Structures are given as C-alpha cells and as structure tokens.
Amino acid sequence: MSVRVIVGAQWGDEGKGKVVDLLAQQSDIVARYQGGANAGHTLVVGNRKYVLHLIPSGILHDGVVCVIGNGVVIDPAALMEEIALLESFGISIEGRLKISHKAHLIMPYHKLIDTLQESDQKIGTTGRGIGPAYIDKYNRTGIRIVDLLDRVQLEEKLRSGIAQKNEWFRKVYDAPELDVEKTVAEYLEFDQKIDPYVTDTAEYLNDAWRSGKTLLLEGAQGALLDIDHGTYPFVTSSSPTSGGACTGLGLPPTAITGVVGIVKAYCTRVGNGPFPTELLDEVGERLRKEGDEFGATTGRPRRCGWLDLFALKYSVMINGIDEIVLTKLDVLNGFDELKVCTGYMLDGRPVKHFPSDCTSLDRVEPIYESHRGWGESLEKCSRYEDLPAATRSYVEAIERFVGARVSYIGIGPGREEVIVR
Ligand code: IMP
Numbered sequence: 001m002s003v004r005v006i007v008g009a010q011w012g013d014e015g016k017g018k019v020v021d022l023l024a025q026q027s028d029i030v031a032r033y034q035g036g037a038n039a040g041h042t043l044v045v046g047n048r049k050y051v052l053h054l055i056p057s058g059i060l061h062d063g064v065v066c067v068i069g070n071g072v073v074i075d076p077a078a079l080m081e082e083i084a085l086l087e088s089f090g091i092s093i094e095g096r097l098k099i100s101h102k103a104h105l106i107m108p109y110h111k112l113i114d115t116l117q118e119s120d121q122k123i124g125t126t127g128r129g130i131g132p133a134y135i136d137k138y139n140r141t142g143i144r145i146v147d148l149l150d151r152v153q154l155e156e157k158l159r160s161g162i163a164q165k166n167e168w169f170r171k172v173y174d175a176p177e178l179d180v181e182k183t184v185a186e187y188l189e190f191d192q193k194i195d196p197y198v199t200d201t202a203e204y205l206n207d208a209w210r211s212g213k214t215l216l217l218e219g220a221q222g223a224l225l226d227i228d229h230g231t232y233p234f235v236t237s238s239s240p241t242s243g244g245a246c247t248g249l250g251l252p253p254t255a256i257t258g259v260v261g262i263v264k265a266y267c268t269r270v271g272n273g274p275f276p277t278e279l280l281d282e283v284g285e286r287l288r289k290e291g292d293e294f295g296a297t298t299g300r301p302r303r304c305g306w307l308d309l310f311a312l313k314y315s316v317m318i319n320g321i322d323e324i325v326l327t328k329l330d331v332l333n334g335f336d337e338l339k340v341c342t343g344y345m346l347d348g349r350p351v352k353h354f355p356s357d358c359t360s361l362d363r364v365e366p367i368y369e370s371h372r373g374w375g376e377s378l379e380k381c382s383r384y385e386d387l388p389a390a391t392r393s394y395v396e397a398i399e400r401f402v403g404a405r406v407s408y409i410g411i412g413p414g415r416e417e418v419i420v421r
Contacts, residue, residue, distance in 0.1 A: 001212040002257045005242040008222030009261035009315040011269040012240075013295070013302060015327035015410060016262050017041025020218050021057040022408070022418060023260070028213040030058030031067035031205060033248030034238035035220035036106060036133065037078035038126040040296025044413045048089070051296050055082050056218050059093060066093075067201050070102035071238065071248020073133040074145070075111075076190040099194065100201040101146040105187070106133045107158075109165040109178055116173045123234055124271025126297050134237035136161075145198055148191035158184050202250025209255045217245040217256075223315040231358055234273025242319040261321035261404065263312060265329040265394075268302040270295050274361035277305035277341045291331040306368065308341040309401045314354035316402045324402075326395060327410035330417075335373035338394060341366040342401060371397060378411040384421045 006023070008014045021043050024030050037053040044050075045060060054074065058064040068074065086093055110129030117132075118125055125131060136142040143161065147154050162180045169175040209215060221240040224230045229241055238244065242259045246252060266287055269275045278284065284304045287293065293302035315321070332338055344351040344364035355361045374388040381387050387395075387409075395406050409419040 001214060003209055003215040003217065003251070003255045004258045004260055005217045005219065005245045005256060005319075006260050006262065007219045007242050007319050007321070008240060009263045009312060009319065009321060009324070010222045010267055010308075011224045011275075012039075012220075012222035013268055013270065013293075014222060014262040014264045015325075016218065016220070017043050017052065017057045018410065018413075018415070018418075019260070019262050019325045019327070019408070020216060021045075021060060021415060023216055024056075024058035024061050024064050026214060027058065027064060027216045029065045029067060029205070029208055030056040030216045030218055031069055031201070031249050032056045032072055032218045032220065033069045033245045034071040034240060035236060036073040036128060036130050037075045038128045038130045038236065038297060039220035042296045043415070045415055050085075050089070052082060053297060054079050055086070055093075055097065058216065058218075059086060059096065060091065065096050065098065067205065067249070068097075068099045068103060069201055069205075069249040070100040071244060072100070073104045073106050073130060073137070073238075074099070075106040075128065076187065076194070078128075080190070080193060097197050098199040098201050098204060099145060099197045101144070101198050102202075103145050104133055104137045104142040105145065105147075106130070107143065107161065108183055109162060109169075110136070112169070112175065112178070113165070116169075116175060122272055124273070126271075126295075128297070131237040145194065148187065148194070151188065151191075154187065154191075155184055158187060205249055205251050206255075209251060215251075215255075217249060217251070219244060223319055224311060226318075229318045231273045231361060232356075234271065234358065242321075258322055259320045260323045260325060261316060261319060262325050262327060263398070264307075264327050265332055266291070266307050267305045267311075268293050270298070270300055270302050274358050275303055275305060276311070276344060276361060276364050276366045277308045278303050279305045287331060290333075291328055306339045306341060306366075307398070308366070309398065310341055310343050310366075311354055312398075313402045316404050321402075321404050324398070324404050324406045325408040325410070326398065326406045329391065329395075329409055330378050330411045332373065332394075333377055334375060338371040338373050339368040340371065340394075340397065340401075342369045343367040369397070381411060381419060384409070384419055387419070
C-alpha cells in the first residue's frame with residue numbers, strides 16, 4: 001500500500017506522462033489533482049503516440065482506475081475528444097474513469113477571456129481558459145459538474161454567466177458575443193455524456209486508501225509554475241506542488257507516503273517569465289532539437305537551458321520530494337561539457353534563497369559547475385552500472401546537491417527505455 005504524489009519539479013514538461021504510465025503498472029488508482037487541458041502528456045507505446053491532456057496516462061493500463069479530482073478544471077470538449085480518441089484505439093474506459101462532481105467546468109467564455117487577456121498581460125498562457133475558470137471558482141461564480149444535475153439552475157447560471165461576460169466583451173474588447181442558447185444546449189448535451197463517470201471522488205479515494213490500495217496522485221505542470229510558490233505572476237492558476245494533491249482530491253496529508261519529483265536532465269520553460277539558465281545560443285538550439293522540445297498542447301517551441309540545481313533544491317524543499325525520476329538524460333549524449341547551476345549571484349553577492357520576485361530572478365547570474373559529458377549513446381544500457389562513468393557522476397552530483405535519491409532514469413522516449421536503480 002502506498003499513496004505517492006508525482007510532481008513536476010521544474011517548469012512542467014518534465015515527462016510526467018511517461019513516468020505515470022510506468023508507475024501505474026504497480027498502482028490501483030491514478031488521480032489527477034489540478035490544472036486542466038493546459039497539460040499535455042505524451043506517451044509512446046509501441047509505434048503509437050498518445051497525447052493526453054486531462055485523463056491520467058494510467059488509463060492505458062487495464063485494471064487501473066483513473067480519477068479527475070475536484071481541483072481540476074474540465075473543458076467538456078477536450079474531455080469528450082480524449083474519451084473518443086482512447087476508444088478509437090480500443091482502450092475501454094468503462095468503469096475506469098471517475099470524475100469529481102465538485103470539479104469546475106471551463107466555459108467557452110473562459111477560453112475567449114484567456115486569449116483576449118493575453119494581448120495585454122503576456123504571460124504566455126496555453127489559451128485553454130485555465131486562469132479565467134479558476135478566477136470564477138475563487139470568485140464563487142463558477143459552474144461545477146454537480147450543477148449539471150439541476151437543469152433549471154444550470155440554465156440560469158449559464159445565462160447569467162454568459163450575459164455578464166458578454167457585457168464585458170462588448171465594453172473592454174469589442175469581441176464577438178457568445179450565443180446563450182447554443183452554449184446551454186452544448187452543456188446540457190455534455191451532462192448526458194459525462195453522467196456515467198461522475199462520482200464523489202473524495203469518498204472513493206478515501207475508501208481506497210483505507211482499504212490498502214496503491215494510489216498515485218498526479219500533478220500537472222511543474223512546481224515552479226505553482227500559483228503560490230512559482231515565479232509569480234508567470235505561473236499557472238493552480239497548485240501543482242504536492243500540497244495541491246490534498247485540496248485537489250480531498251485526501252488528507254496523513255494519507256501521503258511519499259513524493260516523487262520528475263526532473264528533466266536539463267531545463268525547459270514554455271511561455272514567458274524568468275529562466276536564469278536559459279541558453280539563447282546554439283547549445284539551447286541543440287537541446288530543443290535533440291529533446292524535441294515543442295509543446296504537446298500548443299506546439300510552441302520550449303525555451304531550453306542547463307539544469308538549474310539551485311531552483312531544483314528549492315522545489316525539493318517545498319514539495320518534500322524524497323525520490324527523483326530523472327528524464328531525458330539521453331538528450332545530453334554527445335556533449336563534451338555539461339553545466340549545472342549551483343547558485344545565483346545578484347549585484348555581486350551570492351543569493352541565499354530562491355528569489356520570490358521576478359525582477360531579481362530576471363537579473364541573477366547563474367553560478368555554473370562544469371561536468372564531463374559522455375560521448376556514447378545510452379541505448380544499450382539496461383542497468384545503472386552500464387551507464388558511462390561520466391553519466392553516473394552527473395546523476396550523483398544532482399542527488400548530492402538536492403538531497404534526494406534518483407531512482408529511475410529515462411534514456412529514451414519509449415515506455416521501456418528506463419533504468420530502474
Ligand atoms: P496557463 O496554465 O494556460 O494559464 O498558462 C500559464 C503558464 O503556465 C504559461 O507560461 C504556460 O506556458 C505554462 N503552462 C501551462 N501548462 C503547462 C504545461 O503543461 N507545461 C508547461 N508549461 C505549462
């Protein structure tokens with residue numbers, strides 16, 4: 001029995017989908033606790049590539065139940081598309097997908113607002129309506145799955161929500177208005193389709209935990225995009241950090257037995273915001289090309305840079321990470337020299353803690369430690385001992401600096417290209 005949280009330890013896109021897919025094999029339940037269709041988990045199984053945005057990647061394993069928790073914001077269109085895609089691949093989700101009745105819905109106006117606001121704000125969001133949906137949630141004007149049950153009230157809420165947003169579109173953005181009747185009809189239809197999956201997931205998960213089941217609690221995005229602990233305001237609007245697992249699922253902190261941090265062997269970031277180790281040269285270009293660093297959700301090229309251990313140590317601290325899965329180590333094959341950032345200098349002085357303001361983070365100078373690269377491919381390695389000495393030394397330097405053990409190492413995109421240590 002175990003209840004482990006899986007968190008992205010950097011700025012997202014660390015390869016969580018593949019790790020969840022791997023760990024799901026030893027689990028009964030995989031439960032997603034925050035975010036929405038802004039996430040994109042790419043999985044390569046055989047010669048098929050799956051990109052999942054909302055449904056946890058555990059769904060690819062028969063017998064694993066997947067939960068979308070109350071902390072997630074659900075775009076009906078994206079969810080239905082994903083269910084249809086899985087079914088087209090012959091993957092049955094019958095009885096294996098449970099959706100919280102308390103999860104909030106993303107409405108068409110959320111997506112529109114997200115796109116319109118970007119023209120002023122320039123956070124570089126995914127445009128999936130995530131921020132605006134969470135705004136309505138915390139403003140106590142959101143529409144939840146449970147609201148779909150009461151048609152009269154749903155219609156009322158939809159009408160007032162759309163009318164209010166339409167007024168705002170007219171005044172502020174001169175944007176086209178939304179059609180109330182069309183939206184009401186769409187959401188009522190969604191209600192019928194989603195009905196078989198809707199559950200009191202907090203009850204379900206607590207029962208499972210108490211009866212000794214093995215649970216994986218899956219966060220989306222990454223700790224440095226956390227609304228509280230990330231590089232605010234260049235963050236997402238929810239809590240990807242491990243603490244978010246409790247509020248986003250209704251499981252108590254006492255249930256959690258461990259926190260697994262997913263760490264990419266270098267750093268990437270999509271969208272705007274500080275990135276101290278970013279490489280704007282041919283090395284960054286090489287990482288992007290070798291690592292195929294293009295967004296799974298938006299297709300945007302990801303910004304690339306050296307591994308930032310100073311930021312990672314902060315992430316290990318706020319998440320309580322006790323185990324690391326190091327991903328995409330093979331992308332570093334063939335470099336003569338590798339650098340890792342072990343601290344920052346600001347105005348000629350070393351910085352003590354990971355800065356909480358973007359103005360400082362934008363100005364810091366990374367302090368680099370140099371590591372010998374390894375020329376050869378890691379393809380033939382199946383055990384940790386098979387890895388070249390320089391590769392092991394890179395892995396062990398990470399462990400020493402952040403104080404958490406690396407237990408799995410990704411050496412290629414395929415499901416089986418993982419070294420278990
Ligand atoms: P939002 O989550 O769409 O509001 O975007 C806010 C910030 O989080 C932007 O910088 C996005 O690029 C980033 N972001 C959102 N989802 C992901 C993800 O799954 N991976 C990496 N970055 C993400």
